[in-house]
Amino acid sequence: MDIEKLYDLSPLVNDTERLVLEELGSRLEEETANGLCDCQDCVLDVITLALNALKPRYHASLMGTMYAHAAELNGYTNTVKEAVDKAIFRVRANPSHS
Numbered sequence: 809m810d811i812e813k814l815y816d817l818s819p820l821v822n823d824t825e826r827l828v829l830e831e832l833g834s835r836l837e838e839e840t841a842n843g844l845c846d847c848q849d850c851v852l853d854v855i856t857l858a859l860n861a862l863k864p865r866y867h868a869s870l871m872g873t874m875y876a877h878a879a880e881l882n883g884y885t886n887t888v889k890e891a892v893d894k895a896i897f898r899v900r901a902n903p904s905h906s
């Protein structure tokens with residue numbers, strides 16, 4: 809059975825992904841000025857490293873959004889920030905190209 813053909817999965821959202829993209833988006837200019845390469849490969853490396861260090865937080869409903877909001881208040885954004893910090897540090901020190 810092909811679930812993706814039978815059901816509309818577009819309401820499925822990973823809040824962790826959303827938070828990582830927001831965090832990196834707000835800092836990319838500054839980090840680029842500090843030596844981070846902002847090419848497609850390096851930005852995807854940063855995002856991948858950060859996401860793999862974090863737990864996914866999927867939701868598909870309004871309840872999920874409320875849960876995610878509570879999680880933000882409980883300091884999850886700090887955890888996301890730290891994961892993005894580490895990912896930027898690693899990619900800046902060791903970009904996937906010369």
Ligand SMILES: [Zn+2]
Binds near residue numbers: 848903905
């Ligand atoms: Zn690059």
